[in-house]
Amino acid sequence: MSTTRKQVVLLALSLLLVFSGSALAHWGQTAGGSIDVRHVEIDTENGGTIDGYLYVPEGVSADDPAPGVLAIHGYINSKETQSSFAIEYARRGYVVLAIDQPGHGYSDPPAFANGWGGPPALEYLSEHELVDEENIGLEGHSMGGWAVVSAAAEHPDSYESAVLVGSSTGSQGAPEGNETFPRNLGVVFADYDEFHWLMWETGTAPATSGSEKLQSVFGTDEAIEDETVYGSIEDGTARALFTPTTTHPGAHHTPAAVSDAVSWTQMTLDGADEDPGDHIWYWKEIGTAIALLGGFLFLFPAGSVLARPELFGDATRTQPDPITEHDRGWTVAALLTALLPVLLYYPTMLLGSLAMPVTAVTPQGETNGIVLWALANAVVIAALFGLWHRNTDRSLFDERYGLDVGDGAATIARSLAIAIGTVGGLYVLLWIVDTLFMTDFRAWILGLKLMSALHARIFVTYLPAFLAFFLALEVLLHGRLRTPETTQSLPRAIATNAAVLTGGFAVLLVVQYGVLFTTGALAIPITALQTIIAFQFLALLPVIAAVSTYFFHRTGRIWTGAFVNALLITWLIVASQAIHYPF
Structure with missing residues (x-):
């Protein structure tokens, strides 16, 4: 099957899931x-x-x-x-x-x-x-x-x-x-x-x-x-x-x-x-979950169309050769990637409201914790990547890292345009669903909702912090952990990156809930809220890995994937979190 035909099939499948799931959700919601x-x-x-x-x-x-x-x-x-x-x-x-x-x-x-x-x-x-x-x-x-x-x-x-x-x-x-x-x-x-x-x-x-x-x-x-x-x-x-x-x-x-x-x-x-x-209520929940899956799936054919060289030129190029091999060094780096975010999770989430108090600029208490976690991860990634890079004779803008900027600001702008078009297309799709069916994209406690005008304003203030995190994550996944095997196989690359990103949180939840189901209390009871929020991390990290990997394979650089993830995740978090500042 040709690449174009695959994109058409994937787009049709995503739209089918979105609208059939939303229709089912509407049927359940209205009995x-x-x-x-x-x-x-x-x-x-x-x-x-x-x-x-x-x-x-x-x-x-x-x-x-x-x-x-x-x-x-x-x-x-x-x-x-x-x-x-x-x-x-x-x-x-x-x-x-x-x-x-x-x-x-x-x-x-x-x-x-x-x-x-x-x-x-x-x-x-x-x-x-x-x-x-x-x-x-x-x-x-x-x-x-x-x-x-x-x-x-x-x-x-x-x-x-x-x-x-x-x-x-x-x-x-x-x-x-x-x-x-x-x-x-x-x-x-x-x-x-x-x-x-x-x-x-x-x-x-x-x-x-x-x-x-x-x-x-x-x-x-x-x-x-x-x-x-x-x-x-x-x-x-x-x-x-x-x-x-x-x-x-x-x-x-x-x-x-x-x-x-x-x-x-x-x-x-x-x-x-x-x-x-x-x-019958569960049919509504099944329907919104199907629609959420379709919405995430929509990002790939939509982004693929926009990333065509004839549309945005230098934003897309052939995927560069990898730098690393699947050896002991790779294993150590992968383990650090899985474990360090989890080790940082509770301290940064619990300290978020203190380190980033609620203000007109940072008005969402739980988002502040997530932002602190994201920034702490970005700093750690940059430090570890810098130590590894220091022992090489490569330029930081070696094309194999995916950090090079091609035509400079024009390449960054085109990459951003692809991301805005991709995530904007998903937003329009959700708006249509909300208008026709009065439902959103949702699975259990994870929901993708339209933003209000106030949400849009808050979105702009939190976006830079999330973008910094996703840029660092892209360099880690595609500059440090990309091997010849994952360069040649997109499915293998997505599966590997998803496993690396979610493994630590999977272990965290297994430990916490294993103790809860055995003793009647979480291993760390005061972390109840953050532990429940971690379920959303477990669901979103595979999506983040898939988006990041797909767009790197499609464009050969880190920029588009980082922009798509930053726009998508900032939107999802801001629209679903509580606003504590009295605007």
Whole structure:
């Protein structure tokens, strides 16, 4: 098959995956057309807005209102991660409001404002003409649980029951709970929840039933029995604990956890009595995952077309010969490449908010940690590469490193143009999907979303740091680790680079979760958030390796691959992280 025909086939396949996956996601999100998903905006007291989706079941009207449910996501997530709950509630006749917390998604910053968004969202839902104001339930995952507890405290007469999924009362400033507040409380807390120490103050997740804090909310001093109702639903003092076998992020993507939440809401609100275990939400998740795969795949044929010599001339050349061999030196360099990023990961992520405080220029706390990690890696790579290069008689701009600039600024500009066209094409593709299907590209906690105007501004400020990292990474992969074998075979090169980049993080997660599943706690419990974020690294690093390797083979230099990765990853991170600065 000719190269051109391969590109056409790959482009067709990527588009097929994007649109078929998005159509499937739309079918799942609307339950085959029986749910009308509407975009809403909620005004807040400080003059900002909260973005949300309103899921309206078929047949609901102002003359025939339905029970309502407020569903709120956790930290550095968005309303889309509540789809599993929202879809299943709406299928059972509830009008569901799923919001972006302040500073998340498309809601105005800063994060944590307005009671994490809970009180204004509940006020909006309880006053909506489609909702029975006497029949409203609350559901929140992780930090979203603190939002619904805050909503319950501020509007005590506007709800009938609440479900905390992987969450708690009285944490991080959320109102304290007791045996009467919140009203009719269900707690869904996973057997392997990484935040057991923060939420219910236990040494291990399986010890939750013996938590003194939880027992005080249940009105007992004995271990709480799973799936047993304490108190009275009629009096509003009912409590129940559910412990699905999953993890903290798994609690919003596990049938057992969704069933537990739906079951409790059905028990405590008037209305639906359908089987809580009958689900279709996972089709939406499968669809967005297929679309995400198609979106990443789209980068390669799109970039290949733009990298044709007749379009951008000197930006593309024949791939140069390698410098290194697959010998002991290569093995040492590969091991350092796999291990050093992991060794730097926790220190830089945990110190990120201190070393890079939240400002108008650096407004995202977790992104600051990732940036510090990226810059630390860039410095280490430059130092190690410099030591290796120093023992040679080569020029730093030896074409075999891929660092040469050809026609100078013109070559860099053309390489950047290829990257902008490639990533811009993916952005347009996502915009079309959002317009047609009201979905994004997403797999579990990894999501590629359109940027707001504020995201675009933040994107520009973080882009240089990520570009520095990817330039250093390109030199490492293609100047130090590229062998004759990986030069001759693109599939082998992609597989080798992906294994080198992801190996360390794979080991990290195996160790952390091996200990968690064995003992009930992570090996380093305080790193729970960073450990969950590491799952996204594990998913993205193979994509980064593939993009980097493909464009080096296609253009013969490091520039285009570094630009594509910097644009793509900065976009993905900025659009999905919380904004902490009060713009």
